[in-house]
Amino acid sequence: MIRIHFIVNPISGNGKHNLTASMIRDFFPRSEFDIAIDYTKHKGHAIELAQMAKTQKPDYIIACGGDGTINEVASSLVNSNIKLGIVPVGSGNGLASNLAIPRDMEKAFGIIKKGNVNFIDVGTVNDxxxxxxxxxxxxxxxxxxxxxxxxxxxxxxxxxxxxxxxxxxxxxxxxxxxxxxxxxxxxxxxxxxxxxxxxxxxxxxxxxxxxxxxxxxxxxxxxxxxxxxxxxxxxxxxxxxxxxxxxxxxxxxxxxxxxxxxxxxxxxxxxxxxxxxxxxxxxxxxxxxxxxx
CATH class of the missing domain: 2.60.200.40 (Tumour Suppressor Smad4)
Known part of the structure; x- marks a missing residue:
């Protein structure tokens, strides 16, 4: 059983992405995946949600949003064994594009389901x-x-x-x-x-x-x-x-x-x-x- 925690920014991309909990649960069957879903409410909230999600020891934490949401979730996972997944539903989506993660949600889900992992470098500026x-x-x-x-x-x-x-x-x-x-x-x-x-x-x-x-x-x-x-x-x-x-x-x-x-x-x-x-x-x-x- 793979444990996946989704953190969704509902207003990414001007709130037009239509990413729903039922869509996520339909794609990840309960026989194979244990799914949890949280929604951000303000700037910085994804950091809090990711920190709380880490205490549940999921295999993956998935950032569903733009580069800002991804940064907040990923910042909580640096030097962690928990893998970051990305569903790019923001406006710019620079990091996802560099990683060849498509904007098509089902294709992005497919990458998560497949579970291929790579390491990337991390930049730091002060803290x-x-x-x-x-x-x-x-x-x-x-x-x-x-x-x-x-x-x-x-x-x-x-x-x-x-x-x-x-x-x-x-x-x-x-x-x-x-x-x-x-x-x-x-x-x-x-x-x-x-x-x-x-x-x-x-x-x-x-x-x-x-x-x-x-x-x-x-x-x-x-x-x-x-x-x-x-x-x-x-x-x-x-x-x-x-x-x-x-x-x-x-x-x-x-x-x-x-x-x-x-x-x-x-x-x-x-x-x-x-x-x-x-x-x-x-x-x-x-x-x-x-x-x-």
Missing amino acids: RYFFSNMGIGIDATIIKHYEHNGKRTLTAYIKAALASSLQYQPRRTMHTYGNQVSSSEPFLLFVSNSNEMGYNMSLTPKASLQDGWLNLFLVPKIPLIQKLVLGYYVLRNQVEKFKYGKHFLIQDLYLEQPDTIFMDVQIDGEFHNFKTNTLKVSIARKGLKVLVP
Whole structure:
């Protein structure tokens, strides 16, 4: 008997996914599976539900939602023997896409039922985990606008990106990685564990979840015309053609914004305001077990 605990975000993807308890139970017969189902009620609730689910010692905990819900559930399973399953019913679904987990719910259920497991690396930023990416530049401001808008669509994301590009003011940032110590005013400082950030877009197409490295994409302060050029390349998945962007492979990164008190950060597509002006970013190799095709 395989014990599976589902954690469902009912408003992921604007609440249009129609994932019901009866649908789940119909696909996983009681003769083979012991099923439990919880529903999130607010941001951060999936963390609480996953922690409680762990006490029941299930074989799998399944995150049904977008990258934010997946991050909350997965964060509770780092270095655990419990496997993470994903049913991507969110808007961006960057991590699921990188893992080749389809949006079709029955196909995603089939992957869970099959039970194939792989390890993926886990990024850390201070006391939080990320599985796809994190950033402190324009992307954090975009996510802040995107969440405020309330609509989780590609059109809403593009509108948030355009508004943020006009308003965002880069801040002086010290960054240390490897033997490199430098200072800049980054328009974009993006650290990725995954080769996709959602909506089939990528800033780090060569990133891998299993290579033991994080990919740093750094864009300095640039004029408006170059912001538009960058946006064009991002939408066409040709970001490597952007001449002002620099890619680095890193395992540790220390960031400090000496002229600020707090830092705006996006983590796996969710906005966070850190009550500090320093961040320590690192990677834990093979820190999470995930059900994959």
